[in-house]
Amino acid sequence: MILTVTLNPAIDVTYRLPRLTVGEVHRVAEVTTRLGGKGVNVARVLHQLGEPTHAIGLADARFAEALTAELPSTFLPELEDVRRALVVVAESTTSLWEPGRQAAPGADQRLLDLVEARLAAATAVTVSGSLAPGVPVDLPVRIARLAAAAGVPVLLDLDDAALAAAVGTGAVLTPNEDEIARLLGRAPDDLVAAVAELAERHGGPVVLTRGRLGLVACADGACWEVNPPAGISGNPTGAGDAAAAGLARGLAHGRPWPEILRDAAALGAAAVVAPIAGEIDAATYASVLADIKVGRVDKEA
């Protein structure tokens, strides 16, 4: 069972309107609501693939209860409320993201206890997304250490300070280009060299996710470039979470890195085609898998 951890979930709300006009009153006829957050999306993709998964994290009681009706999950009621991520779809798409809500004191220790209780049955652990206010920045690192001590592979899909804190843990890291630039203190000219440098400093695998441009990964002293399939278009939201689901599944099954990376890229493409974050288009997944090229590349000095 793959354990996905979400430390700052969101309720994804979509309003559909003919037109959004600043300064006006709009009666919204169509509201759709979905329980979200990056780790929840990872678990949704795994669940859709038939891979045993369990989503855990911090939320409020209502979110926790509603999610169990959709997915195997255990969210601790540690937040006073769950933030909303509002997307207003009209002539164009306007987004309004609420800040995360404060976590209760001691939420970090209770979450660690929950991870520990679930680790015996876990084949991999992912920690995805931002941290709710009040969550210590090193909580993902402490989760990674618990998992490593139990011999369970870990993927940390973090940003900002939490990502910086995770360098050196040896867990799989999945930064984007901006995040690598911040970590190295410079915009990289050569992406492969940059990923290799970070992987060496980190002492573990680094998978750079480049959206429509594919993946660059370095692990176990080797690096690969993964070209994405051509002709994919759609909604890129959630593509990174689908790729993370592929990485976690490959790690859980101990597959070789080129195969893991091909699968992750195919799942990312299949998520772009699906209309909603947290879903993949199964036909796209099946059809693109064979087309994806994973090339071994030399790292430059």
Next chain:
Amino acid sequence: MILTVTLNPAIDVTYRLPRLTVGEVHRVAEVTTRLGGKGVNVARVLHQLGEPTHAIGLADARFAEALTAELPSTFLPELEDVRRALVVVAESTTSLWEPGRQAAPGADQRLLDLVEARLAAATAVTVSGSLAPGVPVDLPVRIARLAAAAGVPVLLDLDDAALAAAVGTGAVLTPNEDEIARLLGRAPDDLVAAVAELAERHGGPVVLTRGRLGLVACADGACWEVNPPAGISGNPTGAGDAAAAGLARGLAHGRPWPEILRDAAALGAAAVVAPIAGEIDAATYASVLADIKVGRVDKEA
């Protein structure tokens, strides 16, 4: 105790941003949330005035529980969720109003049972605002009949079909100009004549609320014009609910109409000065009360 009934409550959410740009992503730093709905606002004003009140209505369990911490209230958990009324305050104010959520089958009868149980202690009843989907359009009328049978005065602050259904009940009605025009089938040239005509057809008091322009009321065969105080500016949202609170309080205490109308207009003005709907500025209320002129006017044929 004044019983206020809210059949389609809302959670009033305010986002404050430096700028709202269509097509862009915004991280909202400041979110304020308030349990609302017109009848809830009426109860808040009465509560602030020290007038015993109890707010009832339809909501979900979370809304019901949270409101009891703020106000004496009993909301039945009959809605699947409570709609949000979002106001984005930036260079200008943009509103996005979600539709009301479906009421459970039988919610109307359970609400009537609750009204009946509370009527013995009630000195007046108000029913304010729209109806959640699934609520029969005649529910306010049935509430008014129960109250009338118990000898308790009723104010119905309704719109559209529910207002049309309430004509003839003899309850106090509080339409605005547009609503009177729809009910009479014509835009009125002479407001006093129009209010008098509606009051006669209705067989009960009609109080036309004109926002910053004051009130026109006909009751018991007489009509009055109420001029608002000069120099009031601020947030008109909730002014109608504060005026309704004043009308309900006057009815509960059996005061004469001119006094009731003066109080209602003063409370409406005091609500405009207060920053939040459901609150009044006590100093404004005290200072404007004496300035408000209530003039008896002849109704024209």
